Amino acid sequence: MTMNTINIGLLGLGTVGSGLVNILQDPQPRLAARQLRITRIAVRTVTPERQAQYPGIALTTDSQSIVTDPKINVVVEAIGGTTKAKELIKTALTFGKHVVTANKDLIATDGIELSQIAATHHVGLYYEAAVMGAIPVLRTLRNAYAGDPISRITGIANGTSNFILTQMIAHGSSYDDALALAQRKGFAEANPANDVEGLDATYKLLILTRFAFGMNPSMDDVDIQGITTLQPQDFVTASIWGYAIKPLAVSELTPDGLCLRVAPHLVPLGHPLAAVRDENNAVLIDSQNVKRLSMVGPGAGSLPTANSIVADLLDLADDIHYGNTPERFVDTDTPAIVADSAHRVAPRFVSITGTGFTREQLRALGITGRVQRIRGRTTVLTGPVADTDVQRWHSQLAAAGVGLIHVLPVLQG
Ligand SMILES: NC(=O)C1=CN([C@@H]2O[C@H](COP(=O)(O)OP(=O)(O)OC[C@H]3O[C@@H](n4cnc5c(N)ncnc54)[C@H](OP(=O)(O)O)[C@@H]3O)[C@@H](O)[C@H]2O)C=CC1
Numbered sequence: 001m002t003m004n005t006i007n008i009g010l011l012g013l014g015t016v017g018s019g020l021v022n023i024l025q026d027p028q029p030r031l032a033a034r035q036l037r038i039t040r041i042a043v044r045t046v047t048p049e050r051q052a053q054y055p056g057i058a059l060t061t062d063s064q065s066i067v068t069d070p071k072i073n074v075v076v077e078a079i080g081g082t083t084k085a086k087e088l089i090k091t092a093l094t095f096g097k098h099v100v101t102a103n104k105d106l107i108a109t110d111g112i113e114l115s116q117i118a119a120t121h122h123v124g125l126y127y128e129a130a131v132m133g134a135i136p137v138l139r140t141l142r143n144a145y146a147g148d149p150i151s152r153i154t155g156i157a158n159g160t161s162n163f164i165l166t167q168m169i170a171h172g173s174s175y176d177d178a179l180a181l182a183q184r185k186g187f188a189e190a191n192p193a194n195d196v197e198g199l200d201a202t203y204k205l206l207i208l209t210r211f212a213f214g215m216n217p218s219m220d221d222v223d224i225q226g227i228t229t230l231q232p233q234d235f236v237t238a239s240i241w242g243y244a245i246k247p248l249a250v251s252e253l254t255p256d257g258l259c260l261r262v263a264p265h266l267v268p269l270g271h272p273l274a275a276v277r278d279e280n281n282a283v284l285i286d287s288q289n290v291k292r293l294s295m296v297g298p299g300a301g302s303l304p305t306a307n308s309i310v311a312d313l314l315d316l317a318d319d320i321h322y323g324n325t326p327e328r329f330v331d332t333d334t335p336a337i338v339a340d341s342a343h344r345v346a347p348r349f350v351s352i353t354g355t356g357f358t359r360e361q362l363r364a365l366g367i368t369g370r371v372q373r374i375r376g377r378t379t380v381l382t383g384p385v386a387d388t389d390v391q392r393w394h395s396q397l398a399a400a401g402v403g404l405i406h407v408l409p410v411l412q413g
């Protein structure tokens with residue numbers, strides 16, 4: 001059966017938006033059959049030279065005119081940020097347009113509200129590209145786990161952080177050089193602090209938690225640490241003890257509630273996540289029936305991310321073609337039950353400035369385990385310790401004038 005053309009209005013023509021244009025301009029046969037056509041694109045700056053690169057597509061700086069255009073069926077939002085993007089998406093949904101977005105910041109914070117607006121107007125709101133780039137994790141959680149209780153999601157959810165750590169470890173790059181390269185490659189957010197301070201991975205973890213556990217936690221429910229304090233001594237010491245350091249996002253359902261953590265973790269060298277390098281992301285889903293399922297792939301970048309947008313567009317194309325109202329991507333506004341810090345227990349990798357601290361002094365603070373002194377630092381690998389003890393170490397060491405560089409959790413299982 002011949003399909004009607006689906007007119008797409010694209011907001012943003014940066015890393016992600018240009019990837020979508022590339023894929024749709026030269027579509028593979030199965031994609032070509034769906035008649036997806038970008039008709040208009042909103043950007044901040046239009047020049048005759050820029051317009052000339054996109055024959056048949058009208059570039060405009062008037063994004064509002066796209067989200068209200070009666071000829072447009074689907075709006076793809078790839079401008080990022082929350083204020084303008086939210087206003088545009090709300091208008092598009094209210095005008096009866098389906099919306100696809102890669103915007104995890106917005107979906108993490110306002111996704112429930114937007115999803116309700118979409119349902120009211122009988123349109124779809126999809127955002128597979130917002131979480132882990134090319135990895136189809138949201139559809140997998142939605143479609144494959146309805147009958148299988150999940151116990152834990154463990155992932156590398158920020159490509160930029162993983163890329164920076166790989167560059168520092170494998171190529172001896174400085175942190176600043178590695179971050180600059182991630183920016184040039186289009187992996188980093190407009191504000192790269194979101195990547196390196198763990199916020200981007202936290203947004204993704206909040207969305208994953210909705211899909212995996214049907215609960216809706218907030219940023220305040222997540223223990224967040226970035227990668228900015230890591231230095232070459234950490235990688236050396238961790239590897240002597242048989243670990244890699246990986247930027248993980250973990251959502252675990254315990255009898256006391258959800259434990260949500262974003263932090264560089266020590267990961268045993270033989271663990272599958274230890275081998276995930278560069279801008280790749282990975283997710284391990286632990287559940288009752290399947291036990292463990294893993295997926296690895298590019299977590300950032302133009303074509304990998306745009307490919308996930310195409311997957312959303314194909315779902316919508318079928319609904320438009322058959323006259324169906326798209327299903328809600330996720331359907332929960334249940335508040336999260338979050339475990340108390342006293343119940344969040346893990347072994348820790350403790351780095352302290354200076355090498356003069358004796359084992360006895362450390363033991364007096366309750367910091368015991370294997371000790372390494374290397375290049376002006378003392379590092380201790382402890383047994384299982386609760387988050388409340390870690391909070392106490394921070395205040396006691398600060399009061400004693402001792403520099404506590406970081407306390408990293410060790411991944412278990
Ligand atoms: N980069 C990646 O690998 C990934 C990004 N994402 C998400 O995708 C979204 C886009 O990211 P990315 O492509 O990297 O961003 P870029 O900064 O590369 O591109 C942003 C685009 O949006 C346009 N733009 C910004 N503000 C406006 C506005 N007010 N009106 C019209 N156009 C506007 C810019 O126009 P102009 O070109 O004129 O400046 C630019 O084309 C973000 O939400 C990001 O978090 C998700 C997964 C991966």
Ligand SMILES: N[C@@H](CC=O)C(=O)O
Pocket residue numbers: 130132133157158159160161187188189195200299300301
């Ligand atoms: N900046 C993000 C891009 C994809 O979400 C990342 O590095 O993962």
